[in-house]
Amino acid sequence: MKLELGKIFIKDIRFAEKTALQDGVLSVSKDDLREVALSEEKIKTVSFDIAKPGESVRITPVKDVIEPRVKVEGRGGVFPGVISGVDTVGSGKTYCLKGMAVVTAGPIVGFQEGVIDMSGPGADYTPFSKTLNLVVLCEPKEGTEAHDYERAVRMVGLKIATHLAELSKELSPDESQTYETLDLLEGMKAYPDLPRVAYVQMLQSQGLLHDTYVYGVDAKKILPTILYPTEDMDGAILSGNCVSACDKNPTYVHENNPVIEELFKQHGKTINFVAHVITNENVYLADKERSSNQTAKLCKMLHLDGVVVSEEGFGNPDTDLIMNCKKIEAEGIKTVLITDEYAGRDGKSQSLADADKAADALVTAGNANQVVVLPKLDKLIGTLDYITKIAGANADTLREDGSLEVELQVITGATSEVGFNKLSAR
Amino acid sequence: MVKEIERAGIPVVHICTVTPISMTVGANRIVPAIAIPHPLGNPAMKPEEEKALRRKIVEKALKALETEVSGQTIFKD
Amino acid sequence: MAKIKVVHYINQFFAQVGGEEQADYPIEIRKGEHLGPGLAFQQAFGDEAEIVATIICGDGFFSEHIDDAKAKLLEMVKGEKPDIFIAGPAFNAGRYGFACATAAMAVQEELHIPVLTGMYIENPGVEMAKDKVYIVSTKNSAAGMRDAVKKMAPLALKLAKGEKIGASVEEGYIPQGQRVNFFEKERGAERAVKMLLAKLNGKPFTTEYPMPSFDRVEPNPAVKDMAHATVALVTSGGIVPKGNPDHIESSNASKYGEYDITGVNDLTADTYETAHGGYDPSYANQDADRVLPVDVLRDLEKEHVIGKLYNKFYTTVGNGTAVASAKAFAEEIGKKLKEDHVDAVILTST
Numbered sequence: 001m002k003l004e005l006g007k008i009f010i011k012d013i014r015f016a017e018k019t020a021l022q023d024g025v026l027s028v029s030k031d032d033l034r035e036v037a038l039s040e041e042k043i044k045t046v047s048f049d050i051a052k053p054g055e056s057v058r059i060t061p062v063k064d065v066i067e068p069r070v071k072v073e074g075r076g077g078v079f080p081g082v083i084s085g086v087d088t089v090g091s092g093k094t095y096c097l098k099g100m101a102v103v104t105a106g107p108i109v110g111f112q113e114g115v116i117d118m119s120g121p122g123a124d125y126t127p128f129s130k131t132l133n134l135v136v137l138c139e140p141k142e143g144t145e146a147h148d149y150e151r152a153v154r155m156v157g158l159k160i161a162t163h164l165a166e167l168s169k170e171l172s173p174d175e176s177q178t179y180e181t182l183d184l185l186e187g188m189k190a191y192p193d194l195p196r197v198a199y200v201q202m203l204q205s206q207g208l209l210h211d212t213y214v215y216g217v218d219a220k221k222i223l224p225t226i227l228y229p230t231e232d233m234d235g236a237i238l239s240g241n242c243v244s245a246c247d248k249n250p251t252y253v254h255e256n257n258p259v260i261e262e263l264f265k266q267h268g269k270t271i272n273f274v275a276h277v278i279t280n281e282n283v284y285l286a287d288k289e290r291s292s293n294q295t296a297k298l299c300k301m302l303h304l305d306g307v308v309v310s311e312e313g314f315g316n317p318d319t320d321l322i323m324n325c326k327k328i329e330a331e332g333i334k335t336v337l338i339t340d341e342y343a344g345r346d347g348k349s350q351s352l353a354d355a356d357k358a359a360d361a362l363v364t365a366g367n368a369n370q371v372v373v374l375p376k377l378d379k380l381i382g383t384l385d386y387i388t389k390i391a392g393a394n395a396d397t398l399r400e401d402g403s404l405e406v407e408l409q410v411i412t413g414a415t416s417e418v419g420f421n422k423l424s425a426r
Numbered sequence: 427m428v429k430e431i432e433r434a435g436i437p438v439v440h441i442c443t444v445t446p447i448s449m450t451v452g453a454n455r456i457v458p459a460i461a462i463p464h465p466l467g468n469p470a471m472k473p474e475e476e477k478a479l480r481r482k483i484v485e486k487a488l489k490a491l492e493t494e495v496s497g498q499t500i501f502k503d
Numbered sequence: 504m505a506k507i508k509v510v511h512y513i514n515q516f517f518a519q520v521g522g523e524e525q526a527d528y529p530i531e532i533r534k535g536e537h538l539g540p541g542l543a544f545q546q547a548f549g550d551e552a553e554i555v556a557t558i559i560c561g562d563g564f565f566s567e568h569i570d571d572a573k574a575k576l577l578e579m580v581k582g583e584k585p586d587i588f589i590a591g592p593a594f595n596a597g598r599y600g601f602a603c604a605t606a607a608m609a610v611q612e613e614l615h616i617p618v619l620t621g622m623y624i625e626n627p628g629v630e631m632a633k634d635k636v637y638i639v640s641t642k643n644s645a646a647g648m649r650d651a652v653k654k655m656a657p658l659a660l661k662l663a664k665g666e667k668i669g670a671s672v673e674e675g676y677i678p679q680g681q682r683v684n685f686f687e688k689e690r691g692a693e694r695a696v697k698m699l700l701a702k703l704n705g706k707p708f709t710t711e712y713p714m715p716s717f718d719r720v721e722p723n724p725a726v727k728d729m730a731h732a733t734v735a736l737v738t739s740g741g742i743v744p745k746g747n748p749d750h751i752e753s754s755n756a757s758k759y760g761e762y763d764i765t766g767v768n769d770l771t772a773d774t775y776e777t778a779h780g781g782y783d784p785s786y787a788n789q790d791a792d793r794v795l796p797v798d799v800l801r802d803l804e805k806e807h808v809i810g811k812l813y814n815k816f817y818t819t820v821g822n823g824t825a826v827a828s829a830k831a832f833a834e835e836i837g838k839k840l841k842e843d844h845v846d847a848v849i850l851t852s853t
Binding site: 265345 | 670671672673678680681682683684685686687688689690691692693694695696698699700702703708710711712714715750752753754755757780781782783784785821822823824825826827828
């Protein structure tokens with residue numbers, strides 16, 4: 001399967017009478033986007049704002065971050081099974097709007113949702129301080145149930161991103177890159193001497209605000225399965241989760257999964273990147289056993305030599321991580337794990353909920369309990385009404401001078417367990 | 427937590443879904459639960475069925491507390 | 504800015520007093536001198552810092568007259584008012600390592616002066632002091648002096664100036680059992696792929712998080728007479744009275760709650776909820792008995808299956824909560840329950 005990814009660099013976003021994309025400048029009409037958003041019937045009101053890198057702006061509570069993408073050639077459409085039909089994606093040609101993101105925010109659902117600072121110390125930790133952000137603030141209709149509200153906001157984000165990406169369909173990209181994965185047999189013939197490697201991605205699937213969707217299917221209901229790595233680039237996997245925002249993967253991170261990018265860089269040179277294996281992290285022990293068994297089995301079937309395993313979240317998913325590691329290693333396949341740590345504010349506690357000696361090669365995205373002080377910024381998009389309740393905050397979070405004393409946990413994407421960032425710990 | 431209560435000299439049973447974590451953290455008497463968001467319940471059941479299920483788990487926990495163990499033990503059916 | 508003042512501690516061997524035959528050389532201070540490794544340190548410091556005195560002591564003398572040696576050492580260091588105290592490096596010399604560790608810990612604790620030492624990872628002095636003072640990781644013999652000074656000198660200056668100290672891997676010290684965040688040069692995904700390539704090719708690699716070992720507690724004897732036993736409920740599932748009166752955090756909780764359930768026979772959606780942020784809370788909010796089975800235990804109490812349900816329950820949020828905090832909560836809870844003659848505990852987790 002072969003995908004050409006065309007990148008259109010966005011230099012600026014501004015509000016205008018008419019939605020248009022010209023010379024890298026994205027003009028958006030609020031009325032136009034409002035119409036798109038309000039097609040979700042659970043949404044009462046919607047408003048828009050723009051946040052640019054370096055500005056003294058804080059966005060919270062953030063639910064999802066999405067990179068606009070559109071299919072221009074080949075089968076299917078972006079976000080299959082959710083926005084487009086359920087065709088298999090990952091081939092042909094896709095355009096993406098680089099350097100920007102659609103950020104959804106709004107009143108909290110549960111224990112919530114993250115913070116993005118566009119400048120100051122908080123900006124160093126979130127990848128989304130570097131993108132031009134179109135922020136979509138959604139208010140639900142009264143009496144909307146939590147799961148319905150979460151879904152509505154998720155859909156608004158995806159619809160708006162898709163709407164914007166459509167603008168690029170007739171343009172020619174500034175840069176293009178082609179990714180190709182051969183079928184199993186052809187791949188074996190093409191790279192007979194290279195070690196066979198796959199990416200095992202664990203998807204958060206613990207329930208409300210901890211869900212992930214694969215071709216529109218709730219990931220808690222899947223058995224582990226195999227994808228071509230390019231399918232992810234067309235939005236086959238998307239996020240419905242943001243509690244402890246630091247280590248949940250926003251849709252943007254799925255579209256730009258760094259493990260897939262890094263494995264493609266080595267593909268055909270030092271390794272044969274065979275497949276993308278996805279599995280889940282469910283709340284029943286039997287599910288954990290079943291999914292890790294299946295994952296190890298798939299790795300064996302693919303006759304792999306090595307895998308990179310990434311976790312999503314922490315706590316009981318640490319057990320899924322260790323189960324996957326133990327069972328895959330038991331098949332004689334070498335593993336490297338990516339996770340983050342909850343070692344306490346002082347860094348002295350045990351970092352993971354589970355452990356095993358098989359996990360001898362681990363990459364860490366840092367200690368999410370580390371405390372940071374985020375100074376007051378000039379402008380707030382969203383609300384601080386819930387800031388003391390979100391995971392990683394406490395009753396004393398909001399200080400008298402308007403600054404926030406929080407754990408890294410609250411910052412969207414700060415300790416990304418797919419290795420999006422450079423943050424680490426020792 | 428379970429280890430510190432045991433250390434205080436009181437027998438303790440840990441009812442939890444993810445028994446491997448319970449093993450890792452060092453609980454001695456472990457009773458498996460239903461699911462993480464509802465360890466002692468099942469929202470899909472009728473209330474009286476659900477309570478009967480809960481009672482079964484609690485009874486199993488009491489039984490575990492009445493059983494001498496020499497090391498970490500998971501009390502399955 | 505004035506020059507940083509350094510006091511340096513070395514043994515008889517590095518002071519070129521003599522070898523093992525001089526091990527009982529008593530402690531002495533040579534003001535205004537730098538010698539042995541001090542020469543290399545002084546060169547590395549340049550104009551930024553000056554070794555104002557060198558303290559010399561035989562390794563045998565130090566370990567045999569430890570209290571006396573320590574007292575004299577503190578006196579000597581105090582007199583110089585240094586900005587930093589450097590001991591060694593001791594490489595893999597056991598008694599020298601012991602002396603450096605003891606001296607460094609004493610100066611830091613008693614005089615509140617920053618300290619630094621250097622040792623080979625297997626030196627017994629490392630186990631003694633690594634959680635308390637910075638110990639630069641050195642080679643196992645004096646052949647590694649250049650390398651040791653190269654790492655120790657800049658770290659010593661940072662410590663003397665009170666600057667922020669980075670993670671162990673950046674600064675070259677032995678990890679202190681405390682995780683410290685820092686920014687790597689490459690993103691995590693790239694590091695993972697590189698580590699996998701090394702592992703596949705049988706080349707050396709270093710995990711970024713070595714797996715911990717766990718301690719175990721012996722099980723207590725079983726409950727003999729359940730029909731007369733007091734049973735208490737404890738949960739890490741965050742069940743709290745509606746409104747979370749004590750504001751227990753939804754993640755990495757800093758406290759636990761103690762709530763009276765005298766006369767409570769059933770937890771309802773109107774009276775109890777969960778403060779836990781790590782799972783879908785709707786089921787526990789509808790019926791908190793699903794996490795904390797008060798209803799069933801009340802029935803069992805009425806039926807005399809158990810003596811009684813203890814009149815309080817203890818609760819915290821297990822989500823992202825540091826093991827050390829959970830341990831501290833449970834220690835307090837355990838103590839209270841023991842004092843109140845609770846015979847058995849049911850702990851539920853989500």
